[in-house]
Amino acid sequence: MVTVSTSKAETRTYHHGDLRSALVDAGLKALEIAPLEELSLRQIARDAGVSATAVYRHFPDKRALLAAMAHEGFDRLGAAQFNAVEQASPPLRFAESGRAYVRFALANPALFRLIFTYGEQFEGDHPDNLAARLLRAQTTEQRHGNVAEADRLSLQAWALVHGLAMLMLDGRINADDALIDRIIDPGSLFVVPGGGTAPAV
Amino acid sequence: MVTVSTSKAETRTYHHGDLRSALVDAGLKALEIAPLEELSLRQIARDAGVSATAVYRHFPDKRALLAAMAHEGFDRLGAAQFNAVEQASPPLRFAESGRAYVRFALANPALFRLIFTYGEQFEGDHPDNLAARLLRAQTTEQRHGNVAEADRLSLQAWALVHGLAMLMLDGRINADDALIDRIIDPGSLFVVPGGGTAPAV
DNA sequence: ACGCTATGTTTACGACATAAACATTAAACG
DNA sequence: CGTTTAATGTTTATGTCGTAAACATAGCGT
Numbered sequence: 001m002v003t004v005s006t007s008k009a010e011t012r013t014y015h016h017g018d019l020r021s022a023l024v025d026a027g028l029k030a031l032e033i034a035p036l037e038e039l040s041l042r043q044i045a046r047d048a049g050v051s052a053t054a055v056y057r058h059f060p061d062k063r064a065l066l067a068a069m070a071h072e073g074f075d076r077l078g079a080a081q082f083n084a085v086e087q088a089s090p091p092l093r094f095a096e097s098g099r100a101y102v103r104f105a106l107a108n109p110a111l112f113r114l115i116f117t118y119g120e121q122f123e124g125d126h127p128d129n130l131a132a133r134l135l136r137a138q139t140t141e142q143r144h145g146n147v148a149e150a151d152r153l154s155l156q157a158w159a160l161v162h163g164l165a166m167l168m169l170d171g172r173i174n175a176d177d178a179l180i181d182r183i184i185d186p187g188s189l190f191v192v193p194g195g196g197t198a199p200a201v
Numbered sequence: 202m203v204t205v206s207t208s209k210a211e212t213r214t215y216h217h218g219d220l221r222s223a224l225v226d227a228g229l230k231a232l233e234i235a236p237l238e239e240l241s242l243r244q245i246a247r248d249a250g251v252s253a254t255a256v257y258r259h260f261p262d263k264r265a266l267l268a269a270m271a272h273e274g275f276d277r278l279g280a281a282q283f284n285a286v287e288q289a290s291p292p293l294r295f296a297e298s299g300r301a302y303v304r305f306a307l308a309n310p311a312l313f314r315l316i317f318t319y320g321e322q323f324e325g326d327h328p329d330n331l332a333a334r335l336l337r338a339q340t341t342e343q344r345h346g347n348v349a350e351a352d353r354l355s356l357q358a359w360a361l362v363h364g365l366a367m368l369m370l371d372g373r374i375n376a377d378d379a380l381i382d383r384i385i386d387p388g389s390l391f392v393v394p395g396g397g398t399a400p401a402v
Numbered sequence: 403a404c405g406c407t408a409t410g411t412t413t414a415c416g417a418c419a420t421a422a423a424c425a426t427t428a429a430a431c432g
Numbered sequence: 433c434g435t436t437t438a439a440t441g442t443t444t445a446t447g448t449c450g451t452a453a454a455c456a457t458a459g460c461g462t
Contacts, residue, residue, distance in 0.1 A: 016441080037238075040418065050441080053420075057440050062419065121372035155374065156361065156384055163364025171322035173356065183357055217410080241449060251410075254451075258409050263450065 020058040020068075022048045027069045031110040036117070041065065063118065070119040073111040078129030080104045085131045091186075093138070097131050098161040098184045105165035106175050112165065132158070160184070221259040221269075223249045228270045232311040237318070242266065264319065271320040274312045279330030281305045286332045292387075294339070298332050299362040299385045306366035307376050313366065333359070361385070 016022065026047040030039055041062045042052040059065040084100035085093050105112040132154065140150035164183050168175040217223065227248040231240055242263045243253040260266040285301035286294050306313040333355065341351035365384050369376040 019440080041420090042418065051443080052418090053422095053443085054441055056420075116367070116371045116373065119371075152383055152386075155380075158374075159364035159368060159384060160357065160361045161364065162368055163360035163362065163366075165364075166317070166367055167360060167363055170317045170320075172317065173359075179356075182353055183360060185353075189357065220409080242451090243449065252412080253449095254412085254453095255410055257451075 016048075016050065016054075019048065019050060019054065023050075023055060023058065023065060024068050024072055027065060028072060028111065031069070031114065032108070034110065036110050036114055039066075066114060066118040067120070069111075070115045070117075073108070073115045074119055074129070076108075077101070077104050077112070077115060078131060081129060081131035082134075085134060090138075094135055094157065095184050095186045097135055098157060099180060101161045102165045102168070102180050102184070105169060109169050112169065160189070217249075217251065217255075220249065220251060220255065224251075224256060224259065224266060225269050225273055228266060229273060229312065232270070232315065233309070235311065237311050237315055240267075267315060267319040268321070270312075271316045271318075274309070274316045275320055275330070277309075278302070278305050278313070278316060279332060282330060282332035283335075286335060291339075295336055295358065296385050296387045298336060299358060300381060302362045303366045303369070303381050303385070306370055310370050313370065 023044055027039065027044045030044060030047060041055055044065070045052045045055050055062075055065060059068065080103075081097050081100045084096045088096035135157075136150055136154045139153055140147055143149050143153075161184065164173075164180065167173045168180075173179065224245055228240065228245045231245060231248060242256055245266070246253045246256050256263075256266060260269065281304075282298050282301045285297045289297035337351055337355045340354055341348055344350050344354075362385065365374075365381065368374045374380065
């Protein structure tokens with residue numbers, strides 16, 4: 001039987017070239033339209049045009065593939081936050097970073113869940129992306145070097161936006177843009193007793 | 202063949218009596234030692250001493266069984282919060298309710314996740330348990346009837362504790378009791394610009 | 403007493419994750 | 433260059449899963 005190769009110059013090699021990233025890409029693409037629990041290793045392999053067991057040449061099991069996808073997702077989330085921080089002027093950076101966080105979650109629900117379900121655990125110290133590190137540094141400075149307080153503020157802010165994102169994803173509160181703004185309100189949150197909003201970095 | 206019944210008076214009837222709650226109970230018990238994704242309908246049925254397909258006489262599918270379990274879990278969470286609110290004196294009720302929320306999540310990780318993954322969606326209005334309603338009413342009063350502001354405070358508080366619980370469950374921040382207290386700190390959160398902590402209900 | 407309907411069981415099917423054995427090809431080494 | 437070898441694919445097989453369909457039993461209203 002004559003193998004009719006595709007007309008394109010892309011020589012259909014037995015070996016794939018970079019199956020590992022192809023699988024991660026296929027998985028991330030699938031996550032855009034399907035929830036996490038509907039992702040099957042077999043489907044991802046099919047999408048990548050490869051047999052199911054080929055996956056095991058690159059990942060010890062399904063979990064590891066999901067972890068690789070989560071890693072990539074974490075990077076994308078970090079990039080979204082960094083962009084938001086970069087584009088905002090100092091007094092609004094904290095709030096903008098939070099808004100970017102929640103918006104990313106709403107735009108990529110399944111991926112956002114995956115990041116926190118299968119992402120690497122960062123025990124001990126909390127994990128950071130660039131934006132978070134930047135914000136904490138600026139907050140520390142604004143708090144006259146009170147690191148403990150800046151740390152607390154960072155965690156409180158993280159918990160707030162993470163909870164907001166999760167509750168919206170789970171349909172507990174309306175995924176409404178105006179509501180996001182009302183919850184992440186620099187004027188109402190973290191106000192120092194002396195007057196003036198706190199993390200005005 | 203002679204059916205050797207168990208010596209106990211519990212006559213092994215063909216019909217179960219209350220299989221529905223037995224299944225929910227078995228599922229909840231299983232969730233105490235295994236994560237959600239390891240829960241199989243077949244295992245739950247086995248634990249209840251019944252064939253797998255018997256489940257379908259009481260639930261249309263696995264999802265519905267999980268939803269019933271989530272409902273029961275939601276009630277337990279609400280009860281835990283209510284107890285905390287009841288036992289705390291007014292100025293600390295808000296914070297104690299939050300602490301109870303996070304403690305419940307840490308004590309029942311799989312159940313807590315289930316509640317928010319498979320629980321009923323409450324679109325439009327946010328869902329409440331008794332404790333939340335009570336707190337919001339008191340906050341409204343303390344804010345001289347400013348309902349919008351009380352609502353915002355309630356949502357902010359919910360997002361904060363929910364995010365804290367989730368991040369701890371996912372191993373992003375240490376599930377440490379002292380840390381919970383530091384994050385849920387009435388003295389640092391929601392402070393009104395005029396002075397004095399805000400939701401001091 | 404009898405039959406209807408509740409609620410169970412057995413059997414069957416296709417999808418899944420993964421293990422084991424086998425096939426192909428790219429790269430290392432002569 | 434040609435040969436060996438390790439990397440990277442495929443095929444086949446196993447046991448578990450959710451669920452549909454057909455069948456069995458028993459409790460209840462008449």
